[in-house]
Amino acid sequence: MAQHNETGFAGEKLAIEWLIQKGFIIRQTNWRHRHWEVDIIAEKGDTLHFVEVKTRRSTKFGNPEESINKQKMRNLKDAAEQYQLQNPGWKWIQFDVLAILFKEDGVDYWFNQDVYL
Numbered sequence: 001m002a003q004h005n006e007t008g009f010a011g012e013k014l015a016i017e018w019l020i021q022k023g024f025i026i027r028q029t030n031w032r033h034r035h036w037e038v039d040i041i042a043e044k045g046d047t048l049h050f051v052e053v054k055t056r057r058s059t060k061f062g063n064p065e066e067s068i069n070k071q072k073m074r075n076l077k078d079a080a081e082q083y084q085l086q087n088p089g090w091k092w093i094q095f096d097v098l099a100i101l102f103k104e105d106g107v108d109y110w111f112n113q114d115v116y117l
Contacts, residue, residue: 011055011100012039018098018109024049028083036079040098047092050080055100064099065110 016026019042027048028041040051052072054064061067076095084090099110 007055007057007102008053010102012053014055014100014107014109015040015051015053015098018111019051031079031083033079033082036075036082038076038079038083041083046090047094048084048090049094049096050076050083051096051098052076053098053100055102057102059101063110064101065097065112068097 012029016029019040020026022044024042024044026040026042029039031038031041038050039053040049042049042051052068054067056064073095080093080095084093097110097112099112101108101110
């Protein structure tokens with residue numbers, strides 16, 4: 001497995017654990033529809049969260065969250081619409097980014113809730 005795949009897999013695993021610790025209920029991971037994918041779909045209270053996870057081992061190419069562009073957010077929105085068609089009934093939805101940076105002295109988490117599209 002390539003280094004970037006291992007990093008992404010490890011980051012998503014940590015993200016799931018972190019979200020559970022924060023009181024989220026994980027509904028889906030790596031949910032796909034056509035060519036779209038949502039890393040994590042979770043719920044907390046009456047809100048359905050679509051979470052994009054970005055993981056890096058260094059900031060050589062910038063912080064993890066900086067790699068999310070407008071196209072990625074459009075794809076996330078389109079995937080969320082399809083998920084809602086298949087799973088109706090949610091009053092509130094929210095788009096979140098969870099950035100994870102592996103460092104020599106530990107792991108940094110950055111969670112931005114309610115990302116504006």
